[in-house]
Amino acid sequence: MIDAKWNQREKSISRAAFDKALKNECNHIIETIKEKAGRLSKPKEIWELEDYLYQRRIEIDQKYDYRYSVLIRVFGQLVREGWIEMKELEGLGAEKLERIQVIAGLND
């Protein structure tokens, strides 16, 4: 694995970017809940909302994995999905940034 070590500065940048992505995605979920709740009128829609939230919980739990061994892949996914931008990762080593871009599909 290239560049597998994370120095203190990289760790600090990573933590901030990770937390920001999580906050952005949660804010999006909150907006979606408010919108869905506003339209709720039938009993079956209650359980559709429960399904939606349950799926988000699983997805968030799986996706937001802050282990340095998987963080490149995690950031690649978060950038691809738009929860953070590459500029928020500035300061990470060049090889890390390049791999994140590849996973994010920005080099296509």
Added chain:
Amino acid sequence: MIDAKWNQREKSISRAAFDKALKNECNHIIETIKEKAGRLSKPKEIWELEDYLYQRRIEIDQKYDYRYSVLIRVFGQLVREGWIEMKELEGLGAEKLERIQVIAGLND
């Protein structure tokens, strides 16, 4: 078991009362969701809402059991919790009504 058989008229009254209770309880859940959604602002509140909905789902699934063998108990609980009133069960046999009242705690 006393009065264990349900005639056609009783079945029809039961079905209507059961459906009405379910509708009332679901409407209450919908109102609660709208209220909780309106106040949502933090990520952890998303998962609190998910917990709330998951618990309601389990509770509703367990409570709304339309088998004639358990219906007296079910109606007793629904009356006790206020999802239907005794008047909505008028037309059931006198012994059934009495047992429902006891379970509902109306004879205390």
